[in-house]
Amino acid sequence: xxxxxxxxxxxxxxxxxxxxxxxxxxxxxxxxxxxxxxxxxxxxxxxxxxxxxxxxxxxxxxxxxxxxxxxxxxxxxxxxxxxxx
Amino acid sequence: xxxxxxxxxxxxxxxxxxxxxxxxxxxxxxxxxxxxxxxxxxxxxxxxxxxxxxxxxxxxxxxxxxxxxxxxxxxxxxxxxxxxxxxxxxxxxxxxxxxxxxxxxxxxxxxxxxxxxxxxxxxxxxxxxxxxxxxxxxxxxxxxxxxxxxxxxxxxxxxxxxxxxxxxxxxxxxxxxxxxxxxxxxxxxxxxxxxxxxxxxxxxxxxxxxxxxxxxxxxxx
Numbered sequence: 001x002x003x004x005x006x007x008x009x010x011x012x013x014x015x016x017x018x019x020x021x022x023x024x025x026x027x028x029x030x031x032x033x034x035x036x037x038x039x040x041x042x043x044x045x046x047x048x049x050x051x052x053x054x055x056x057x058x059x060x061x062x063x064x065x066x067x068x069x070x071x072x073x074x075x076x077x078x079x080x081x082x083x084x085x
Numbered sequence: 086x087x088x089x090x091x092x093x094x095x096x097x098x099x100x101x102x103x104x105x106x107x108x109x110x111x112x113x114x115x116x117x118x119x120x121x122x123x124x125x126x127x128x129x130x131x132x133x134x135x136x137x138x139x140x141x142x143x144x145x146x147x148x149x150x151x152x153x154x155x156x157x158x159x160x161x162x163x164x165x166x167x168x169x170x171x172x173x174x175x176x177x178x179x180x181x182x183x184x185x186x187x188x189x190x191x192x193x194x195x196x197x198x199x200x201x202x203x204x205x206x207x208x209x210x211x212x213x214x215x216x217x218x219x220x221x222x223x224x225x226x227x228x229x230x231x232x233x234x235x236x237x238x239x240x241x242x243x244x245x246x247x248x249x250x251x252x253x254x255x256x257x258x259x260x261x262x263x264x265x266x267x268x269x270x271x272x273x274x275x276x277x278x279x280x281x282x283x284x285x286x287x288x289x290x291x292x293x294x295x296x297x298x299x300x301x302x303x304x305x306x
Contacts, residue, residue, distance in 0.1 A: 009262045016259035019252050058270060065263040068256045069234060 010056065014046040017064055020071055038063060176242075178215030180224075183242035185213045187233045190261045192268040201230035233264070 021039040024031045042064050049056040188198060195213075199206045204223065211217045212227070219227075228235040241257055 009266070012255070013259040013262050016252075016255040019255060023252065055266065055270070058267060061263045061267050065260060065267070068260045068263070069237070072237060072240065072253065072256055072260070073234070 010046055010050050013061075013064060014043065014050055016068065017043055017046060020067065035067075039067065042067070174215065177218050180219055180238070180242040181213040181215040183238050184219075184227060184231075186241060186261070187231050187238055187264075188213075190264045190268070191231050191233070192265070193231065198227065198230050202226045 017039065021036070021043060024036060024039065042060055045056050045060045046064070049060075188195075195206045195209050198204075198209055202209070202223075204226065208217070209227070212219050212223070224238065225235055228238055231238075237257065237260065240253070
């Protein structure tokens with residue numbers, strides 16, 4: 001039996017990324033088009049995972065994490081360096 | 086005011102259901118209360134008026150060691166006056182809780198972190214319990230070991246303030262969820278190779294023995 005993994009917890013992530021996307025579009029901060037598109041694609045992936053109840057891919061989670069870290073770094077005036085892969 | 090006598094007689098009545106007191110009980114108790122148990126209610130002092138003597142008295146009442154300064158800090162933080170400012174012990178405890186939260190989110194044990202950071206397990210445990218003050222270099226090393234930015238740890242350690250928007254809290258929680266999910270899937274990567282007809286798993290990354298043999302027995306011309 002397949003157990004839904006990405007259901008309840010992923011909802012928090014989806015809400016957070018959606019709020020971040022909304023803030024990026026409404027605030028006067030200049031965000032690059034590529035970053036906004038990336039946010040949109042992450043939101044789409046997370047929506048699918050929340051609806052279906054399956055876990056999103058690692059790439060989606062990593063991208064969401066990078067975006068969140070960048071946003072929090074901007075809040076605390078710290079430059080966030082992405083880890084080497 | 087004879088409070089002792091009143092409460093004792095009431096207890097006797099309620100516990101047994103009927104009055105079963107020894108002969109001349111009230112008479113004796115009256116004599117005792119007059120001599121020893123007569124207490125006056127002390128005038129209540131305001132909570133903000135804090136003095137070291139009051140701390141010692143409270144410590145003595147709680148039966149704790151007087152030389153332990155941490156207890157004073159704890160007691161002081163409970164009062165109206167002390168709760169406004171964060172005491173040293175409370176900051177260390179909040180930071181330790183944040184470190185433990187991040188470590189659990191990463192799914193690492195104390196031993197794993199100790200191997201990554203070159204600090205001993207006992208020292209890291211003390212840091213997490215808030216028994217020692219965590220210096221900045223240690224915090225940076227722990228952050229590097231956990232692969233979590235230091236500002237996220239310090240952010241989680243901060244108590245929520247009034248001016249703070251909920252988005253940052255939301256993002257911090259979401260980051261922890263992502264970290265936990267990524268950690269849980271670290272060992273279960275998607276299979277790269279394929280199952281062949283004779284139900285053997287063939288991984289292209291590791292050269293099979295046949296290929297090795299072919300390479301080794303290559304004719305030299």
